[in-house]
Amino acid sequence: MVTPTIATENLTRRFGDLVAVEDVNLRVASGQFFGFLGPNGAGKSTTIKMLTGLLAPTAGRIQILGLDLVTNMVEVKRQIGVVPEGMALFGRLTGSEYLNFVGRMYGLDRETAAKRTSELLEFMQLVDQPKTMVTDYSHGMQKKLALAAAVIHGPKVLFLDEPFEGVDAIAAGTLKAMLQRMIARGATIFLTSHVLEIVERLCSHVGIIHRGRLVAQGSLEELRAGVEARAAVLPEAATSDGSPREKLTLEQIFLRIVGGSRAASQELSWLG
């Protein structure tokens, strides 16, 4: 049996009485582009923070590339790249200085760090701001820089928390091109996003977390088949004329799994 690249066992995180993540058993195989979805407050960011060592689990185990995260924290971190919530940038460095710094923190020698910095700045179209400090970058530029920093050491696994949030179409195109190159190189990508269209277009596999519990996991086809199979046993599922149903989009799958239809039918007393 092949060891999954990311595996969790009964991963749980409590904040006082609140159970943010409960008994999550994730399996992400090597080379997968894995989209991690869930409504607001479902536990996505908490999970990704635990997977990257930014937050300690209350219970459960995490294995990345077959290594236990708690006992091999430094070794695991050496092989992963992270774009966390808030991007973790150092505002008073220039983009070039920041990437150089990150490269050296990941153990690259000075020359390699400098060379990759130049390439990354060019690829991310950040070369026209050589003297500008990161704090003066636009939001989209900061996202591109954060992604550049996450890949400078050539990680085998990439964790991205909302990489497309607040990014315009041009910057998003650059980010997607970078991620697809990574996948082509055999890397594994784990990303959270609220933009279901992007996840549907990019990701081969999806996990859905709801109220802290992992409620679905698999390829898009597997999820679609599961939802359709469940719908088939319900009397209202059949079309009136017996014609074949249209293929469900990820958004439809997501809403059916997390039960998002209730809000649409609700009314607010003062809005009518």
Add this chain to the structure above:
Amino acid sequence: MKQAELNPAGPNPAPQAPRQMAAVAELRWRIFVNSLHTFRGRLELASRIFVVIAFVAGGIGGAVGLGGAAWFLMLEENAEWLGALLWPVFLFWQLFPLMATAFTKNLESASLLRFPLSYRSYFLIRLAYGSLDPATTVASLWLLGITIGIGAARPRLLPWAAVVLVTFAMVNILLARMAFAWLERWLAQRRTREIMGVLFFLCILSLQLISPLVAFYGHKSNPETRLLGQEFSQVQRPLPPGLAAAAIARAAQGQHWPGRFYFLLLGLYGIAFLWLLNFRLRAEYHGENLSESARRKASPAELPAPHPGWNVPGLPGPVTAVFEKELRYLSRSGPMLFTLVVPLFMLVVFRSSGHNQDLFAHAPELTFPLGAAYSLLLLTNLSYNNFGADGSGVQFFFAAPVRFRQIMTGKNLAHAAIFALEVALVWLGTSLLYRPPSIRVTLATVAGILFALPIDLAAGNLFSIYSPTRVEAGVFGRQRASLTTVLASFGVRGALFSGGALMLWLSRHYGNSWIVVPLLLLPAVLACAAYALALNHIDGMALGHRENLISQLGR
């Protein structure tokens, strides 16, 4: 689409200013109560209570002193000298909030603009909540003391003095609010912020020249000093403290119309400050754009040449990277750069106080060790809040494959390098301005540093993890380590300096000044061991507090 279709229940009633102010007051109260749910919040409250007691004591003490002085001046028919009492009140009121930013916290009122506040409500909220600071409280107590002093000496003058001094208080409040509003505007952009930082720092430094000036003119004969006093009296008269004093003095002399005229001028100052404050707040209210991204000029695209980072022989790459990053950060912080000059500047100040009054003239051998100790004090905001300037970047340190002890080592080395540079500058300054410190004093000071610095850095590392505070570059009042950390650093430094003083006393007691070197070197070895021990445990501590660090600094 009509409004009625959007809101079938009808339009909301217009928000009322008192309700909005009450809501803001409740918001502040909830924030305060919620902060008590954490240990850090409770510790901060304890520190704040301590500071409030100190301020109230200073306020009441000052009120008694100034009240007594006002009473004496009125009895002696020297009412025109009231200006000498009002000037310190004025300077304290205006300068203290700038100088003691660790003790003040401003309401982030600009964030209120997203609510349907009328301009009047916004103005009142800015004025009211911005004025609730220690300077207003203390200075108001002082003015109350002066009013009571005047009333005790000349009861019939009390109503007029009260009116003038209340107006003087209003002028001070308006001036302080106006100055802060304009400062915040200039601080909203990085470049103007850095220029303001340098100017502010120069102002603070220039205050140190007061003592040498007093010492210089103290040597002059009485007529010369009197002449200078008269000149100053003329210069200060058109300014608010001078006008307030003149308004009361003229009334005391029975010259009511000139008194009213000076009072009118004082009121005009208030109107001018009000107009300038209104001008600034109105621009804020109408959503002025201070974005720096929008002003950025596009430069021609070019592929930058690879530029390797620093190489420090003997240091691992990650430690060197952190060392380089820290120094780059510092090099871009104008005020921090200028703090390097402070110890030298203080030497010049003491030197220019005149030989007779010079503190070091009596004990010149103390110049170098005291200068070094002062340099250590300047490191507080760096070494006791290691991650303050990193903001959300602190997450990177937890995501990177690097031990926290390496990160701390890089930061500590950067701070130690700055300290070493400062000590070298102090040694050079001492040599040029006084005389070169003897080998014995130099060695004893170095031994003292070897004893104090490791303990100080170790304590700073712990407080950086346990009580981190994000350093906001653009807002006054959020520039420093937490109040708990500031007080704790005073405690640590007090203990360290007491230890050094004890060693000096022992060497004098035994009549052998050389003995202080081994006496300090022995604890220096222990201090280094304690530092290493603390550093070895720093990974566990940092991981244990990572959530607090990330949440406090990433806000």
